[in-house]
Amino acid sequence: MRIGQLAKLVGVDVQTIRFYEREGLLVSPERQQNGYRIYTQQHVERLAFVRRCRMLNLSLAEIGELQGYLDEPHQPCTAVNGMLDGRIAHVRAQINSLQALEKQLVALRTRCSGVHEAADCGILTGISAETR
Template identity: 65%
Template sequence: MRIGQLARSIGVDTQTIRFYEREGLLPPPDRQDNGYRVYTERHVERLAFIRRCRILELSLAEIHELQRYQGAPHQPCRAINTLLDDHIAHVRSRIIDLQVLEKQLVSLRASCNDDREIEACGVLEGLSEGNMQQ
């Protein structure tokens, strides 16, 4: 199959496929005499795996690592579980950061009501003062 067919089958852009090839996440495809890339079912499976990993917001480095583990299927899962535990900790940290951000936004929004004119807008005033927590 060609790159457009592969892209449609997985629901990604052709540029994404080229990017994953450059990053070494997808093996380079064979080329036809006319230079067109020719993808196989192996590429479909690999790209689907990458896409599922990206949906879970795994980094490219984490995906590389998982792919290396796939190449050694008789090893214990300990390293994979550690990788996932680290990712879960990262997600939890981001959730806390987003909760702080939400509180800041709610506070900022509460500083203004719809009856004010822009020149007295509490939101713009709060943003201009820059006294928000980082």
């Protein structure tokens, strides 16, 4: 199959496929005599794996590391578990940070109810007071 067909099948842009090839996450395919790249089922599977990893917010380096485990399936997966544990900890830290941000925003929002002139806006006053 050609690059456009691969892109459509997996649900990514053609430029994304080229990017993953440059980054080494997708092996460059053989070329026909006319110069067209010919992609195989292995490319479909590898690209789908990369796409799912990106949906999990894994970095390109992490994806490359995971691909190493796919390519050498007889090694222990301890490092894979560790990587995912680290990612879970990072997500939890982000959630905590977002919850703290939410509390700040809610507290600011309670400072202004009804219709006022901007000069009397409790939100603007609150933000200004926090920056001093």
